[in-house]
Structures are given as C-alpha cells and as structure tokens.
Amino acid sequence: MSIKSMEELRKIREEHQSKVALRQSGENPEDKIEILIGMATCGISSGARETLNAFVEEIGKQGLQNVKVITVGCIGYCHSEPTVQINMPGQKPVLYGNVKKDKVVSLIDSHIKGGQPLNDLLLKVDFERA
Amino acid sequence: MATRSNVLVCTGTGCLAGESEKVAKNLELIIKARGYENEANVIKTGCFGFCEKGPIVKVEPDNVFYVSVGPKDAKDIIDEHIIKGRVVERLLYREPLQNEIVSRQEEMPFYKKQLRIALRNCGLINPEDIFEYIAFGGYEALGKVLTSMSPEQVIEEVKKSGLRGRGGGGFPTGLKWDITRKQQSPEKFIICNADEGDPGAFMDRSILEGDPHSVIEAMAIGGYAIGADKGLIYIRAEYPLAIARLNIAIRQAKEQGLLGKNIFGTGFNFEIAIKFGAGAFVCGEETALINSCEGKRGEPNYKPPYPAEEGYWGHPTCVNNVETFANIPQIIMRGAEWFSSIGTERSKGTKVFALAGKIKNVGLIEVPMGVTLRDIIYDIGGGIPGGHKFKAVQTGGPSGGVMTEQHLDTPIEYDSLLEIGSMMGSGGMIVMDERDNMVKIAKFYLEFSMDESCGRCTPCRIGTKRMYEILNKITSGKGTMSDIDALKQLAYMVKDGSLCGLGQTAPNPVISTLKHFWNEYMAFIKDEDSPRGEGRYEAKNKIRSKLEV
Ligand SMILES: Cc1cc2nc3c(=O)[nH]c(=O)nc-3n(C[C@H](O)[C@H](O)[C@H](O)COP(=O)(O)O)c2cc1C
Ligand code: SF4
Ligand code: FES
Ligand code: FES
Numbered sequence: 001m002s003i004k005s006m007e008e009l010r011k012i013r014e015e016h017q018s019k020v021a022l023r024q025s026g027e028n029p030e031d032k033i034e035i036l037i038g039m040a041t042c043g044i045s046s047g048a049r050e051t052l053n054a055f056v057e058e059i060g061k062q063g064l065q066n067v068k069v070i071t072v073g074c075i076g077y078c079h080s081e082p083t084v085q086i087n088m089p090g091q092k093p094v095l096y097g098n099v100k101k102d103k104v105v106s107l108i109d110s111h112i113k114g115g116q117p118l119n120d121l122l123l124k125v126d127f128e129r130a
Numbered sequence: 131m132a133t134r135s136n137v138l139v140c141t142g143t144g145c146l147a148g149e150s151e152k153v154a155k156n157l158e159l160i161i162k163a164r165g166y167e168n169e170a171n172v173i174k175t176g177c178f179g180f181c182e183k184g185p186i187v188k189v190e191p192d193n194v195f196y197v198s199v200g201p202k203d204a205k206d207i208i209d210e211h212i213i214k215g216r217v218v219e220r221l222l223y224r225e226p227l228q229n230e231i232v233s234r235q236e237e238m239p240f241y242k243k244q245l246r247i248a249l250r251n252c253g254l255i256n257p258e259d260i261f262e263y264i265a266f267g268g269y270e271a272l273g274k275v276l277t278s279m280s281p282e283q284v285i286e287e288v289k290k291s292g293l294r295g296r297g298g299g300g301f302p303t304g305l306k307w308d309i310t311r312k313q314q315s316p317e318k319f320i321i322c323n324a325d326e327g328d329p330g331a332f333m334d335r336s337i338l339e340g341d342p343h344s345v346i347e348a349m350a351i352g353g354y355a356i357g358a359d360k361g362l363i364y365i366r367a368e369y370p371l372a373i374a375r376l377n378i379a380i381r382q383a384k385e386q387g388l389l390g391k392n393i394f395g396t397g398f399n400f401e402i403a404i405k406f407g408a409g410a411f412v413c414g415e416e417t418a419l420i421n422s423c424e425g426k427r428g429e430p431n432y433k434p435p436y437p438a439e440e441g442y443w444g445h446p447t448c449v450n451n452v453e454t455f456a457n458i459p460q461i462i463m464r465g466a467e468w469f470s471s472i473g474t475e476r477s478k479g480t481k482v483f484a485l486a487g488k489i490k491n492v493g494l495i496e497v498p499m500g501v502t503l504r505d506i507i508y509d510i511g512g513g514i515p516g517g518h519k520f521k522a523v524q525t526g527g528p529s530g531g532v533m534t535e536q537h538l539d540t541p542i543e544y545d546s547l548l549e550i551g552s553m554m555g556s557g558g559m560i561v562m563d564e565r566d567n568m569v570k571i572a573k574f575y576l577e578f579s580m581d582e583s584c585g586r587c588t589p590c591r592i593g594t595k596r597m598y599e600i601l602n603k604i605t606s607g608k609g610t611m612s613d614i615d616a617l618k619q620l621a622y623m624v625k626d627g628s629l630c631g632l633g634q635t636a637p638n639p640v641i642s643t644l645k646h647f648w649n650e651y652m653a654f655i656k657d658e659d660s661p662r663g664e665g666r667y668e669a670k671n672k673i674r675s676k677l678e679v
Contacts, residue, residue, distance in 0.1 A: 002387030016265035039215030056134040071215025
C-alpha cells in the first residue's frame with residue numbers, strides 16, 4: 001500500500017484516529033464532557049464494565065470527539081449500580097443509577113448530544129462534587 | 131473495537147535504564163491475564179521529559195501521570211486503576227514544596243510553563259508506528275507542501291516564521307534553505323545533524339527516539355524546498371535506540387510511499403540514508419560532519435566555501451539540526467504567523483533544554499523563547515535539591531559560559547545570552563549550586579575541549595592543553611597572578627586563532643568564570659611576588675584591551 005494523495009493520507013488518518021483519540025484529553029479539558037463510571041467492586045459486579053465498554057464503543061462509533069470516559073471508584077450509591085455521572089462543561093454534574101449497557105445509547109442521544117438529562121434514570125442528589 | 135484505556139509507558143533512554151521495558155511487559159501480561167486485552171492497550175512512547183522521576187506511565191483518557199513506576203507496580207496499575215478506576219496514589223507525583231499530590235500532567239509545575247512544539251509527540255505516540263504519527267496529523271505538512279506550494283513559497287513561509295537553527299549557531303533556517311536553493315547544481319543534499327556530543331545534552335536524541343517521523347517529514351519538506359532528492363542523517367553510533375527507531379520509521383515511510391519515488395503522486399522523489407559517527411564532538415561541526423559522511427577524517431574545513439555552496443562530495447548541502455527540523459511540519463501546518471507569535475522579537479518559537487546538574491527535576495523541557503532563567507530553574511526545574519543555594523548555570527556546554535544569580539531574570543534568547551557572555555548552544559543546561567567550585571567547572575569543560583580537539587590547528591590543539599595545565603596548577607594551589615594573566619592571554623589567542631567553532635569557543639567557560647567568579651580564582655592564588663595582582667602579562671593585556679575597544 002502506498003499513499004498517493006492527500007485524500008488517501010486523510011483516510012488513513014481517520015482510520016487510525018479512534019486508536020489515538022483517547023490520548024488528547026489533556027489538550028483542552030475545559031470543553032470536554034466527562035462521563036464518570038463507578039468501577040468499585042459493587043459496580044463491576046452489577047455490570048459497570050459492560051456499561052463502560054458500551055460507552056466507549058458508541059462514542060467511537062459516533063466519532064464524538066469532545067467526550068471523555070473516566071473510570072472512578074465507588075460513587076456511593078451501591079444500591080443503584082452501575083452508577084454513571086455526567087459532567088457537562090459549566091453545569092452541575094448529573095448522576096444516574098442503574099445504567100445497564102442497554103441504556104447507553106439513549107443516554108448519549110438525549111443527554112450528551114441533546115443536552116436533556118434522562119429523567120427516569122436520575123438519582124436525586126444535590127451535590128457540589130465535580 | 132476501540133479500547134477504553136491507553137497505558138503509555140515511556141521507553142526513552144532514561145526510563146529504559148529504570149526498567150521501563152519490564153514495566154511495559156508486566157502491564158501487558160497482567161492485562162492479558164485479567165482478560166482486558168480488548169479494553170486496555172499498552173503503548174511504548176518516547177521521553178516525557180520528566181526523566182528525573184522515571185519510569186513514567188501515563189493513563190489516558192483519565193490523564194493520570196504516574197512517576198517512578200517499577201515492574202512490581204504494574205499489577206496495581208491494572209488491578210486498581212484500569213479495572214476498578216481507582217488511582218494508585220502512591221505512584222502519583224508529589225509536588226515537593228507543598229508535598230501535594232498532583233495527578234494531572236498539565237497541573238504539574240514541571241509542565242505548566244512549557245509549550246511543546248518540537249516535542250509535541252514525544253511521550254504521546256508510539257514512535258514505532260507510523261499510523262499513530264499520521265493519526266496526529268503527520269505527513270500532512272509534506273502533502274500540503276508537495277501538492278499546493280512551490281519551493282519558494284515553502285522557503286518564504288520558513289523565513290517568515292523566524293525559525294533559527296537550534297544546533298547552536300542560531301542561523302535563520304529559511305535563509306539557509308534559500309541560499310542552498312539558489313545554487314546551480316543538478317545534485318543537492320540535505321543533512322540532519324544528529325551528532326549531539328556536548329556533555330549533558332540529550333534533546334536531539336530524545337526527539338529521534340520519541341518522534342522520528344517528524345524529522346523525516348521535515349527533511350523531505352526541506353529537500354523539496356532546496357531541490358534535493360537525497361537526505362542523510364548523521365548520528366553517533368552510541369545512540370542505538372534512536373538509530374533503531376529511525377530505521378523502523380524510514381522503512382515504514384517507504385512502505386507507505388512517503389519516502390521514495392513520486393511522493394503523493396507529484397513526481398517528487400526523496401530518500402534518506404543514515405550515516406554513523408564514532409562519537410567525536412568536532413564531528414558535529416558541519417564541515418567536519420560532511421567529511422565524516424564522505425568517509426574521511428572528521429576534521430573541519432575552512433569556510434567559505436560554506437556547505438550550502440560546496441558540501442557533500444562538492445554538492446550544495448544544507449545541514450540542519452534535529453530540533454530545527456522537528457519544528458518544520460508545525461510551521462507548515464499552523465503557519466508562519468502562529469510560530470512567530472511565540473517567543474521574542476529576535477528569537478521565535480520555543481527551545482528544548484536538557485536540564486541537568488544540581489536541579490530537582492532533571493529532564494527535558496521545551497519553553498517559549500524569552501522565559502527567564504528563574505522560570506526554568508525554580509518553576510519548571512523545581513529548584514535546587516537539598517536546600518542549597520543556586521550559584522550558576524552553564525548553557526551551551528563547553529562552548530558557552532555561565533549565567534549567575536544576577537542573570538536570573540534575563541530572558542532566554544539567542545542575543546541576550548550572547549550579550550552576557552554565554553550562549554544558547556544546542557540546549558544543554560547544567561545547574562551548579564554553592565558547593566560547586568567554578569574554577570574546577572571551567573577546568574572540566576576545558577578538559578573536554580582539549581580531549582575533543584581534532585588537532586588540526588595549533589592554537590586549539592596546544593592552546594587548550596596549556597590552558598588546562600595552567601588551570602591544574604591554579605587548582606592545586608600553586609598558581610600565581612602571572613598564571614592568571616597567561617590564562618587570559620591564551621584564552622583570547624585560542625579564540626581568535628582557531629579554525630572551527632570548537633577552538634573558537636573552547637575558552638568561553640574560562641573567560642566567563644573569570645568574569646563572574648574572579649574571587650574563586652583568587653582563592654586559589656597565593657602570590658607573594660605580585661600581591662596586588664599585577665602579573666607580567668599585565669602590560670600586554672592593557673595594550674590589547676585598548677586595541678579591542
Ligand atoms: C564543535 C562543534 C560541534 C557541533 N555540534 C553540533 C551538534 O552536535 N549538533 C548540531 O546540530 N550542530 C552542531 N554544531 C553546529 C553545526 O556546525 C551547524 O551549525 C548546525 O548543525 C546547523 O544546523 P542549524 O542551522 O539547524 O542549527 C556544532 C558546531 C561545532 C563548532
Ligand atoms: S579549532 Fe580545534 S577542533 Fe577545530 S579544526 Fe582546529 S584543532 Fe580541530
Ligand atoms: S526517558 Fe522517560 S521521561 Fe525521559
Ligand atoms: S604551526 Fe601552523 S600556523 Fe603555526
């Protein structure tokens with residue numbers, strides 16, 4: 001295979017971008033949406049790993065550049081695992097419970113892309129954590 | 131599927147010495163054992179700069195920066211961080227002043243004042259994978275140049291950027307390209323100078339280890355601009371890792387058609403060959419380097435003719451430094467205006483320095499021109515270890531001079547350093563504290579120059595030896611004022627009478643320490659004949675200094 005034009009170079013660039021996309025997070029953290037996934041023992045045993053992978057998969061598939069998935073420890077709502085916290089820049093964090101992997105697509109569509117939190121998964125907390 | 135975590139492990143020379151290869155290996159094994167191979171990926175990168183606290187491991191996208199990671203820590207990084215999402219606190223960097231934990235790279239004082247252009251991919255990409263370089267925009271500058279710019283436009287852009295050679299001399303790069311372009315010759319060459327022999331310097335080696343493609347891409351751009359279809363990389367054989375990665379990079383670029391014939395279908399051909407040096411300091415001097423490339427003794431020639439006129443096998447040849455090249459793709463992609471907005475009036479862009487000596491954060495840094503020594507020593511370098519007092523910093527290696535406390539707020543740029551009797555040089559910065567004796571430091575550098583003199587001209591060959599002997603006499607407490615005078619006299623003779631930059635700059639450490647640390651010389655001198663400091667060379671020097679004014 002030999003690259004013969006700028007178009008071909010760009011195509012190769014796009015093909016490999018998902019592989020490195022994770023690495024630029026540090027560049028402009030201000031306008032990144034953060035998805036925090038509780039990955040303590042209770043989270044993992046109730047399916048947080050599958051949820052996490054579904055997020056990564058979907059974000060990669062949709063090519064969302066401004067979203068960053070972060071694994072965190074116990075968020076403290078063991079009764080509602082898997083728990084997922086979404087931090088939109090400049091807004092209060094929103095916490096969701098019982099986010100099984102089949103909820104991921106609708107969360108992305110409604111909250112991440114549409115800016116509308118998904119009410120039926122919301123955990124009622126009023127907290128100042130970032 | 132896309133993996134969710136990248137574990138970046140530094141495999142620069144510094145971290146390799148700290149077993150980072152084993153760290154990477156263990157990380158891979160444990161990921162596999164836990165069944166996470168589809169979710170986490172281990173990537174071996176080049177130097178992060180923070181070699182002092184190596185081996186470095188960074189986890190993305192979490193942006194967590196681990197320091198001093200040993201092979202045994204691999205288990206916790208996977209089990210705690212990757213699997214459970216819990217940061218492994220004991221491996222985080224502790225900011226020494228407040229003893230606070232800092233986990234994010236950009237919040238570490240070491241990185242805060244830095245701006246990475248030449249080092250932008252070091253510690254970010256796997257240098258052995260051309261696709262990672264491409265994914266970060268690699269080879270687009272070459273494509274842009276070949277498909278939409280004339281050689282003159284490329285040169286104009288580099289000229290406008292204000293980029294000056296990072297190999298020490300600070301010659302405007304665009305101008306050098308222009309001169310080489312204007313030579314009438316069917317054959318021309320572009321050479322990358324990767325000799326880097328001054329004590330304490332490892333900037334160029336780290337760039338080649340961490341991001342070899344940026345240099346290869348830039349050489350092709352330069353080749354197009356000056357009208358050369360062959361490039362040489364002159365590198366010393368004692369840099370095996372850099373050589374290995376260069377070889378891989380060249381092979382991959384050829385496979386992708388980014389080197390070779392008809393690049394981007396434009397009819398432009400470009401090839402790169404590697405030439406090995408045996409590790410002589412003088413071979414970094416461009417005419418000596420060209421002789422060495424031709425298989426001759428690595429001795430300098432008289433200039434003119436300059437290599438741009440008559441270089442490799444008599445053909446016009448442009449010699450540029452590694453770091454100079456590493457800036458080029460960014461200048462092409464982001465434009466001359468962007469580049470020249472960084473830095474100072476007469477020194478544009480950034481400079482990479484290798485911090486060494488009595489400083490907490492030994493390592494590799496890149497800062498905008500014009501930052502002060504204070505920024506570098508205290509904010510980035512973390513100050514002097516052990517509560518000692520800063521005394522001086524030697525820039526420019528054996529060719530440079532010292533800067534002292536009074537220069538802490540001098541902006542670092544080519545001209546201001548020359549004004550205070552030091553020089554930018556290639557970027558080695560060796561920090562000294564109150565316990566260092568400056569006469570001995572000067573002697574150390576002089577001994578280096580004496581050993582590395584190629585012997586071709588008498589002032590350098592014999593002059594440096596005599597200077598060294600006098601310094602030896604002084605430091606052993608047997609020196610007199612007339613020795614000091616002779617030392618000064620010789621210093622200017624060697625400077626004026628030598629053929630190449632080695633001899634012309636070898637006395638600088640002596641001249642500069644005489645100026646700033648006269649007391650330390652005097653502390654060694656017990657002269658009963660001339661207690662007021664009047665030696666027998668005094669009269670001659672008076673005449674001389676009048677002539678110079
Ligand atoms: C004794 C001596 C050693 C040198 N060593 C190096 C070196 O290791 N690397 C380098 O790039 N330039 C070195 N130079 C400077 C080169 O001669 C030349 O100026 C430089 O490679 C030009 O590239 P630039 O314009 O990109 O800086 C040395 C010069 C002298 C006099
Ligand atoms: S100045 Fe020294 S190194 Fe340079 S040519 Fe003369 S003897 Fe050789
Ligand atoms: S070699 Fe690893 S940080 Fe420099
Ligand atoms: S020995 Fe050659 S000039 Fe003196």
